Amino acid sequence: MRKQKLVLVGNGMAGIRAIEEILKLSPHQFDITVFGSEPYPNYNRIELSKVLQGDTEIDDITLNNWQWYEENEILLYPGETVTAIDKDNQTVFTDKERQVDYDKLIIATGSVPFMLPLPGVDKDGVTAFRDIKDCEQMIETSDQYKKAVVIGGGLLGLEAARGLLNLGMQVDVVHIADYLMERQLDKTAGKMLQKELENQGMNFLLNKQSVKITGRNRVKGLKFKDGGEVKADLVVMAVGIKPNISMAKESGVPVNRGIIVNDYLETEVPNIFAVGECAEHREMVYGLVAPLYQQAQQMAKRICNVDCDGYKGSVLSTQLKVSGVDVFSTGKIIEDKHTKSLKVFDEWRGVYQKVLVEEGKITGAVLYGDTKDGNRLLSLINKGAMIEEYTDNKRSEETGNDLIASMPEEEIICGCNGVTKGTIIEAINNQDLTTVEQVKGCTNASRSCGGCKSLVSDLLEYALGDQYDQNQKESICTCSTLSRDEVIEEIKLKELTHTREVMNVLGWTSEEGCSKCKPALNYYLGMLNPTEYKDERESRFVNERLHANIQNNGTYSVVPRMYGGVTNAEDLRRIADVADKYEVKMIKVTGGQRLDLLGVQKGDLPSMWSELDMPSGSAYAKGLRTVKTCVGADFCRFGTQDSIGLGVQMEKKFEGLNTPHKVKMSVSACPRNCAEGSVKDVGVIGLDGEFELYVGGNGGTHMRKAELLAKVKTEAEVLNTTAAFLQYYRENASYLERTSAWVERVGIEHIQNVLSNKKTFIDLNQRMDEALSVVQDPWKEAIKSETLLRDLYENVKVPAGSN
Numbered sequence: 001m002r003k004q005k006l007v008l009v010g011n012g013m014a015g016i017r018a019i020e021e022i023l024k025l026s027p028h029q030f031d032i033t034v035f036g037s038e039p040y041p042n043y044n045r046i047e048l049s050k051v052l053q054g055d056t057e058i059d060d061i062t063l064n065n066w067q068w069y070e071e072n073e074i075l076l077y078p079g080e081t082v083t084a085i086d087k088d089n090q091t092v093f094t095d096k097e098r099q100v101d102y103d104k105l106i107i108a109t110g111s112v113p114f115m116l117p118l119p120g121v122d123k124d125g126v127t128a129f130r131d132i133k134d135c136e137q138m139i140e141t142s143d144q145y146k147k148a149v150v151i152g153g154g155l156l157g158l159e160a161a162r163g164l165l166n167l168g169m170q171v172d173v174v175h176i177a178d179y180l181m182e183r184q185l186d187k188t189a190g191k192m193l194q195k196e197l198e199n200q201g202m203n204f205l206l207n208k209q210s211v212k213i214t215g216r217n218r219v220k221g222l223k224f225k226d227g228g229e230v231k232a233d234l235v236v237m238a239v240g241i242k243p244n245i246s247m248a249k250e251s252g253v254p255v256n257r258g259i260i261v262n263d264y265l266e267t268e269v270p271n272i273f274a275v276g277e278c279a280e281h282r283e284m285v286y287g288l289v290a291p292l293y294q295q296a297q298q299m300a301k302r303i304c305n306v307d308c309d310g311y312k313g314s315v316l317s318t319q320l321k322v323s324g325v326d327v328f329s330t331g332k333i334i335e336d337k338h339t340k341s342l343k344v345f346d347e348w349r350g351v352y353q354k355v356l357v358e359e360g361k362i363t364g365a366v367l368y369g370d371t372k373d374g375n376r377l378l379s380l381i382n383k384g385a386m387i388e389e390y391t392d393n394k395r396s397e398e399t400g401n402d403l404i405a406s407m408p409e410e411e412i413i414c415g416c417n418g419v420t421k422g423t424i425i426e427a428i429n430n431q432d433l434t435t436v437e438q439v440k441g442c443t444n445a446s447r448s449c450g451g452c453k454s455l456v457s458d459l460l461e462y463a464l465g466d467q468y469d470q471n472q473k474e475s476i477c478t479c480s481t482l483s484r485d486e487v488i489e490e491i492k493l494k495e496l497t498h499t500r501e502v503m504n505v506l507g508w509t510s511e512e513g514c515s516k517c518k519p520a521l522n523y524y525l526g527m528l529n530p531t532e533y534k535d536e537r538e539s540r541f542v543n544e545r546l547h548a549n550i551q552n553n554g555t556y557s558v559v560p561r562m563y564g565g566v567t568n569a570e571d572l573r574r575i576a577d578v579a580d581k582y583e584v585k586m587i588k589v590t591g592g593q594r595l596d597l598l599g600v601q602k603g604d605l606p607s608m609w610s611e612l613d614m615p616s617g618s619a620y621a622k623g624l625r626t627v628k629t630c631v632g633a634d635f636c637r638f639g640t641q642d643s644i645g646l647g648v649q650m651e652k653k654f655e656g657l658n659t660p661h662k663v664k665m666s667v668s669a670c671p672r673n674c675a676e677g678s679v680k681d682v683g684v685i686g687l688d689g690e691f692e693l694y695v696g697g698n699g700g701t702h703m704r705k706a707e708l709l710a711k712v713k714t715e716a717e718v719l720n721t722t723a724a725f726l727q728y729y730r731e732n733a734s735y736l737e738r739t740s741a742w743v744e745r746v747g748i749e750h751i752q753n754v755l756s757n758k759k760t761f762i763d764l765n766q767r768m769d770e771a772l773s774v775v776q777d778p779w780k781e782a783i784k785s786e787t788l789l790r791d792l793y794e795n796v797k798v799p800a801g802s803n
Ligand SMILES: Cc1cc2nc3c(=O)[nH]c(=O)nc-3n(C[C@H](O)[C@H](O)[C@H](O)COP(=O)(O)OP(=O)(O)OC[C@H]3O[C@@H](n4cnc5c(N)ncnc54)[C@H](O)[C@@H]3O)c2cc1C
Pocket: 009, 010, 011, 012, 013, 014, 015, 035, 036, 037, 038, 045, 046, 047, 048, 049, 080, 081, 082, 083, 108, 109, 110, 111, 129, 130, 131, 156, 244, 247, 275, 276, 277, 278, 286, 287, 288, 289, 290, 292, 321, 416, 449
């Protein structure tokens, strides 16, 4: 039977949750195509606040990685926007001139941030806080500038302000109302919150209406209606959001504030559904994930023809994600003539709790300082409970096991994902779960804002008793309870030789493993036994499998190796000829001093490599990328060493090496450091008669200055010390851990101590030589293999990739 074509517009949190639900209900019913304007796989937008606050990294907030799309045979077009729907012919059109037919269409285009239409809003340094790009812009700005102004004292504005403080900026929060978070709190809680945030270093300007952003090209300040003004190097607008409905509206799908849907998330147009922040249900639009996930679940059932009650609307609850502040609100928050309230105000402990009651039933709550009762109140409101059910059973003093024991089975533990105590306990018991990560994998609890993590941990302790290790090691992924170190020990001890064997012997909960453990195990096995192990190509991320980076339009890039950034006329001529022949869209000089041929079709890759006849630059690899060099002693009047010669030697020695994450190196011939060694994994600086070796630098989102590892006299010592350092990193870092994070974690003194032991140093070098002895050029290997050419470059369906 022909599969039905399901198209999703919007690769965000609600849309992809709906796809997950559909795959659970009916894994083979649809051919699924997803369009997403952002050039990433689906990520946890909520955690952008944590990225800004420095608690996590952009690389770690992916919810469904490229491999997930591939494994589920989902055709993803990242960085591609749907511009119109032809609802009569059931077709969508995109900004890349693509046209795709559908049997069912889901619109999940989310929201756009509301930007106040102030004069000067288009100046440099004015941003919203909605996506990865905004987050990166704020982090970059904080490197150069000091003074930030956040407009909007709501959830988003306060979380942004906390992040900017953590990034070392001074922060003013400009708010239009006379107290903070007036949409979620009452005045008492709002004022308590303000006091706490002032103690943390925020400055508030309340009752302020902004009228103008000043400055020439870049923002300099913000003016108010009352004549006042503040200085600003960065202005962040966090004054609310608007459903993103323009494309739907222009295509004739009926809209009001959002795209109008019924209880089954159907629009008025046959076969078109809408879900998430762009949808309007019973005159409500939502801006939190909990209701959107409830919608996604009901819509998935409808699409898969499974009986369902439909979506009936949601009671909202919010929590602010700022450390040191406990604030919760749900349902109705302000008293009126129909309500009575139950209040506790303990100024000494900084606790305020208000529960609103209407005709004996609980209808809302605001909690500050002690929010333990939050989820319980939400559950009580949801079931229409009378106030006595709450007051007869107060549990403010209970903590840990007592608190968990007193909770009824149906109490919600994870508000974002609607997961109850009963569901979690059942999963722990039936599936032998022992870690928070595993509970997350099985039930979704703690997968969104993470606010319920400590409760999930309490539940594990309650269910497992002494068996539960609170300071639990981080397991390699949700398929196993073993940590990275334990897995490596077991591989050595039991002499395991391939990923499937590891999974079988070590009792993986999933037969196939997942996209987190598969590439990690493949790396560890290759690292432990380089000469015997046969690399499992299918376990690698798709860019590494194809030896080319996928771009946001589904084409690929080709980067040939140019040792030390040096090229010659003959190579350049060949590159130019190949670029002409294959109609390369752009040739770009990269930051690593080589040429990137962009816009290549997958089927053209092997013949281009063959005609270029140059080694792969491994621009896609978890391995050595480049060795950047300065011009050095031969040409520069400051140069003291042959930086180019040494850089070429280093690149020739380490090319093709597999490492836990990408490795970038550089060599400069004097302390002016033109090759930027301070932000490289290994940065060599030539001095008169010696070299300094710096390690653990990073110039990306999480900037880290490299630290001095050693001073050595000769080029041979540079090569051996680099080899010992890299081998030690290969053997001890977790897969996907950059040297910057690893050096930070283990400490430079520790690495210096290890390398100072002569025997260890020699052994590390020997093991490195062994690893390098089996390196082959991947492009040449691919061109020679008929199977690879057929399987990888013609038959692969999914245009998805990973860096
Ligand atoms: C910093 C921050 C913190 C947050 N914290 C919380 C929190 O703690 N708790 C909570 O519940 N919620 C929080 N939220 C809100 C939550 O992230 C959103 O409610 C949720 O992401 C909305 O999901 P969605 O799928 O509707 O929209 P989105 O996640 O925005 O996804 C929509 C996607 O569609 C894409 N798109 C739009 N138009 C097109 C088109 N024409 N073609 C192709 N693609 C298109 C967009 O680029 C976007 O990637 C937070 C939001 C932010 C920004």
